[in-house]
Each structure stands twice: as structure tokens, then as C-alpha cells.
Amino acid sequence: MDKKFPANDADSKKAALRAAGALHPNPKAVRDEAFLQGEFFDPNDLVQVKYEMLRRHRQEQKSVAEVARTFGTSRQAFYSAKALFDSQGI
Numbered sequence: 001m002d003k004k005f006p007a008n009d010a011d012s013k014k015a016a017l018r019a020a021g022a023l024h025p026n027p028k029a030v031r032d033e034a035f036l037q038g039e040f041f042d043p044n045d046l047v048q049v050k051y052e053m054l055r056r057h058r059q060e061q062k063s064v065a066e067v068a069r070t071f072g073t074s075r076q077a078f079y080s081a082k083a084l085f086d087s088q089g090i
Helices: 010-019 033-037 046-059 064-070 075-088
Strands: none
Touching: 033 046, 046 064, 046 075, 064 075
């Protein structure tokens, strides 16, 4: 996305994510602290959620079960995201 969104323009960002096919269908399932506390991490941004889930597993040595639970997904969804990332990148 080329547009920048002010912090108070959440509806516009959600609309842009929806148009790009990147709106998380269940953002409330994401329980990772970074997504709960800050403005940078947005649980509505499915690409960001999946990337950070994969990063936590790889860089921070978190188990697949732990990151799947924290990011509100299944282990199968984790492995699917990992396979796509490994073959195609972000």
C-alpha cells in the first residue's frame, strides 16, 4: 500500500486491507503482546500477523504450538503460512 494512515484513521486502513485481501477475519484471536500494546502491530493486518508469527518461531525459538496459540491460529495454518513464505516470500 502506498497510502499512509493516521493513527486515528482505523476505518480507512481496514478498508484498504479488505481491498487488498489482507484483512484478518478474526483479529480478536491474536493475543500476542506486541499486537495488544502498540500502534505499529495491527491485529487487523493478516500479512503482518502471519509474518510476525513466523518470525517469533524462527528468531525467538518459540514452539509452533505456542505461536499458533498466541496468534490465534492452528498449527496446520502455521505450517501452511510457513510453506508459502519459504517458497514465495512475503
